[in-house]
Amino acid sequence: MKKIAFIGSGTMGTALATAACKGIDPKEVVVTDFVQEKGKALAESLGCNFVATNAEAVEAAQYVVFCVKPQFLGGVLKELKPTFEKCAQDGKIIVSIVAGVEVSTYKEALALEGTKTAVIRILPNTACLIGKGFILIEQGDSFTKEQEDEFRYILREAGGFDSLPASQFVAGTVLTSTSPAFIAMFANSLADAGVYNGLLRPQARRYALEGILGTVQLFLQSDKHLEGLKDDVCSPAGPAMIGVKTLEDTGFRSSVINAVVDAYQRFAEIGKIK
Numbered sequence: 001m002k003k004i005a006f007i008g009s010g011t012m013g014t015a016l017a018t019a020a021c022k023g024i025d026p027k028e029v030v031v032t033d034f035v036q037e038k039g040k041a042l043a044e045s046l047g048c049n050f051v052a053t054n055a056e057a058v059e060a061a062q063y064v065v066f067c068v069k070p071q072f073l074g075g076v077l078k079e080l081k082p083t084f085e086k087c088a089q090d091g092k093i094i095v096s097i098v099a100g101v102e103v104s105t106y107k108e109a110l111a112l113e114g115t116k117t118a119v120i121r122i123l124p125n126t127a128c129l130i131g132k133g134f135i136l137i138e139q140g141d142s143f144t145k146e147q148e149d150e151f152r153y154i155l156r157e158a159g160g161f162d163s164l165p166a167s168q169f170v171a172g173t174v175l176t177s178t179s180p181a182f183i184a185m186f187a188n189s190l191a192d193a194g195v196y197n198g199l200l201r202p203q204a205r206r207y208a209l210e211g212i213l214g215t216v217q218l219f220l221q222s223d224k225h226l227e228g229l230k231d232d233v234c235s236p237a238g239p240a241m242i243g244v245k246t247l248e249d250t251g252f253r254s255s256v257i258n259a260v261v262d263a264y265q266r267f268a269e270i271g272k273i274k
């Protein structure tokens, strides 16, 4: 049996399958997709296996990672129920990355009670594609420590890991999975301002990203309060302090906080699959 299969070869399926193929022998990795050309192209580029159907992917591997959009998950689970019934005693491990969907959804839809099938709920982010992602794992009794450790080993090239109790999992995942969108908007706004002030777009883009990267690396290496650096940069009546006042006048902090709070609410809604 192969080690791991990915159902769905889109953004996240590609990112995680890429990491798996770096961490273990690509011959142990299986991909599939609704659009066969997409799955085949991914398998070719990674040197791993392609199978034509979701059922074949489940049968082929020990770990089965569901990488489809929430609105398609109900259909995929319905389609795969007979396959999981057939594999009930094989010790399969389902891994869900589907935002907002709880472990109980898989247990009910696939009738897993009394079987040897485990379910691990995780939430990765897009930077897994370049090995700089972050994967949160929801703690629970639906899988063993050995299964979690092996899963972390298979995907170690994706980036960092942490695990959280179920009560904090969504709060954690909202930060790690939505922040790339907000940071992209922030970075582009910085670059726009650089262009407004006379820089060429490529320079403005690079300088904005270098500023963000250096700041983040500095913080990751210290325990300093996140606003300590702001205080260091803001000299009396200096340009940075004037810019800080402008951001506060336009509700910068409350905009960011509200964006994350609203995203948290949305997670609960998208998990209600039909």
Ligand SMILES: NC(=O)c1ccc[n+]([C@@H]2O[C@H](COP(=O)([O-])OP(=O)(O)OC[C@H]3O[C@@H](n4cnc5c(N)ncnc54)[C@H](OP(=O)(O)O)[C@@H]3O)[C@@H](O)[C@H]2O)c1
Binding pocket: 007, 008, 009, 010, 011, 012, 013, 032, 033, 034, 035, 038, 054, 066, 067, 068, 069, 070, 072, 075, 076, 097, 098, 099, 123, 124, 125, 126, 177
């Ligand atoms: N993107 C992120 O940053 C992110 C972060 C964390 C978690 N997630 C979660 O990851 C999951 C996948 O997101 P994504 O951004 O990778 O979506 P995506 O790019 O749309 O990828 C989903 C893939 O699954 C395929 N698919 C659709 N129906 C299928 C079926 N019945 N059988 C097999 N494959 C099927 C899609 O094919 P088509 O192209 O034909 O539809 C597509 O290639 C979502 O549930 C999301 O909540 C995403």
